Amino acid sequence: MTRFGVLEDSITELAVNAADEAIEDSGSVGNEIDYLIVGSQNPAEFTGVDHLSTLLADYLGVVPAAATRVETGPSSGASAFEEAFALIKAGLADLILVIGVEKMSEVERSTASSILAKMMSYENETRYGATPAALAAMMARRYMHDYGLTREQLSLVPAKAHENGSKNPLAHFQKVITPQQVSDSRTVADPLTLFDCCPTSDGAAAAVVASEEMVRKLNLMDSAAEIAAIGHATDYLAVQHRQSLTSMKATVEAGNRAYTMANMGPNDIDVCEVHDAFSVFELIDMEDLGFAERGKAIHLVQEGYSQVNGTLPVNPTGGLKARGHPTAATGLAQIRDAFDQLIQNAPKALQVESPEVALCHNIGGFGNNMVVTILKR
C-alpha cells in the first residue's frame, strides 16, 4: 500500500504504486495476471478519471487481462477482493491483482462532503440536512443512553487509534493524542468531536490473490495466507428504517456468514481490523462481530483487551481514524495489514504475537453493505 494522507500523487499513480509493490512482494512478476479488479468508490467525481479498470490494465501492463471495477461505496476495496475470491474459487482464474484506490483531496472539502453524502438516503436523510457525522452522533447518543457510555470513555477509542498510528509509517496521522484532547476538540455533531471522526484521505492498497496451485508454483506456501471466508450483507438504506441505532444488522449478518463459511466463531479471531469511521463504530463493530457483549466493548478497551498486546488487538495499525480512510482503499488496506500481521511483517511495535486468524470488517454505506473477510495462516 501507499502511505495514506493528503498526497501529491494522482489516482492512477497511487494505484500503480500499490499494485507494483503487491506484484513484486507476491513474487508473481512475469506471471500472467488473469484479472485486474479495481475497487474505487467515486473516481470520476473525486478526480475526473473514469473507467479505472480499463485504464489501469494498460498502465500496469497487464493487458489482455480481464479488468473490472467494483463499487460498494467505502467497502469497494473489500468487495473487489470478494470478486477475486469468487473468480479463483470458481476456477475461472489463477492469478488476480486487486487494487483499492481513492484520491479525495483534489476537490474542495464541501464537494467531497456532497459526494460522500450520496451514500445516505436522499428521501429520508440527506434532504433534511443529515450528514454521516450527524447520523453517527445519533447512534452515539443512543448508545450512551442505553449503555451509560460516557464522553470520557469514548475518547479512549481514538486515543488508542492514534497510539497505534503513531507507530505505523504509512498512517495518515502518526501523532499520539490524549483522551482529553479528543474530548476537548471541536464538536462536529454532538456528542462527536473532530477526533471521533476519521479523515478523508488519498491512498491505495493492493493484493495478489492466487489459486493454491499458483501459490505452490510461486513457491509461496510459507508466506501466503488463505482466504477462509468472506461474508457480505446489506441493511435498509435509511437509518430510521433499521432495527437498532446501537447495532448494525448488516455487520451481524455479514459476520455470521463469514463465521459459518470459515467454520469459526469470534473466539477464533486473533487480530482484527474494524471500520471505525466514527469512534462509536469501533465499539458497535466489536459487539456486532461477537467480540464483546452488548454495551460492554468499552470495558475491553479500558482493560487493554483490544490493544496491540491485548487478547484481541483491534485496529493495530491505526484503523480508519489514524491510518486514514481513502474510502475504497480502506478495505484492501485492512486486508493488507491483517495479512502482514499473519506473516509477521507488521511494523515491529505493532506486530501482534503469532496470530493465526485475522478478521477484517469494511462498511460500504452509512452503516450498510458490510463485507467481513477472514484470513488464515
Place this chain on the structure above:
Amino acid sequence: MTRFGVLEDSITELAVNAADEAIEDSGSVGNEIDYLIVGSQNPAEFTGVDHLSTLLADYLGVVPAAATRVETGPSSGASAFEEAFALIKAGLADLILVIGVEKMSEVERSTASSILAKMMSYENETRYGATPAALAAMMARRYMHDYGLTREQLSLVPAKAHENGSKNPLAHFQKVITPQQVSDSRTVADPLTLFDCCPTSDGAAAAVVASEEMVRKLNLMDSAAEIAAIGHATDYLAVQHRQSLTSMKATVEAGNRAYTMANMGPNDIDVCEVHDAFSVFELIDMEDLGFAERGKAIHLVQEGYSQVNGTLPVNPTGGLKARGHPTAATGLAQIRDAFDQLIQNAPKALQVESPEVALCHNIGGFGNNMVVTILKR
C-alpha cells in the same frame, strides 16, 4: 427488460421494473436472493443517483442480500453477469439477481458526450479532440481501404438492424430504414453517418442466475439456459497503441477464452448478439469472433447469412443500433434476448429456428474490455 428509448422513468424505476420482471419470470419469487449485482456505467454523472447496489437492495426488498455494483464502461452489464457466474460457480451463492441499467437522457447531449468520452485515452485521444465516432470513422476508413468495403455496402448493416428493431416492441427504434437513407443521412464523422451510430438510450435489463440445484428446486430445468462460458479481455487504452484498426484484439482474446471454456468454436453458435455501437463494428465483430473471414463479413450480410432466418442470425432483436444502447443495460439486454431466443420466447417475427447455443459480445470501452458470454440450452 424495460423498453429502451428516451423514457420518463428514473434510473431506480427502470432498474426495479426490469428486476421485478426477472424475478417473476424466473419463478424465484419468495426465495432468498443471495446477491444483487448491478451493472451501471455512470449513474452518478448521468442522474445524480449513486451507490446503486446498496440503494437497490433496499428498493427491491432483497435486504440482507449482498449488493455490489460492477463497472467496466459499456460492458458493465455483461461484467455484472460475469461476477454472478463466478459467485455461483464458486458455490458462494445459489440465487443472484443481476441488473444492468443506465439513464442517459437526464443530462444535456453535450454533457453525455463528455461523460462517454472518458472511456478514451485522455493523453492520446480526447485532448486532441477525438470522439468515439471519430475513432470509429478511422477504423471504418481503414477497413474500406484494406478490404474494399463501399459506403453502399456498409449501409446494409444499419438497415438490417432497423428491420429487426421494427419487430421488437422493446426497441428504441422501431422504424424500417433503407440503405439509401443510411448513406444519405448527415455525416457524423466521415465516412460514418448518423444512422451508422447507435443512440444513447435509457433502459434496464435483468436476469436471475442460479445454481443448478436452485434451478431444479424452482422446477425450471426446462426453461433455463446454462452459462457455458464467459471470456473477458482488455487491450491497450489508446487506439494508436493497438495492433490493428480493422480488428479488435480484445474481442479475439475474449472470444477465444469463451470458446475454450465452452469447448466450442464459432461453428457451434446458432444466434449471436454483437456490440454494433457503430455499423462497421458489426462486421469487425463477426470477423473477430470467427464467424467470417477477414474483410468478408459484408458478403455474409449481403447474402442474408446474418438475418433472422439466415445461417447465423446476428442481432436479431435490433442490436445497439435499433434496440438502443443504455450503456450498462446493453450487456444484459443481449443476454436476455439471447436467452429468449434459446427458450423460444423471442417476438414471433424475430424468433430464430431452434437455436441451441447463443453468443453475446459486449464492448466495455472504445474497442476495449470485451466480455463474450456463451449460453446453451
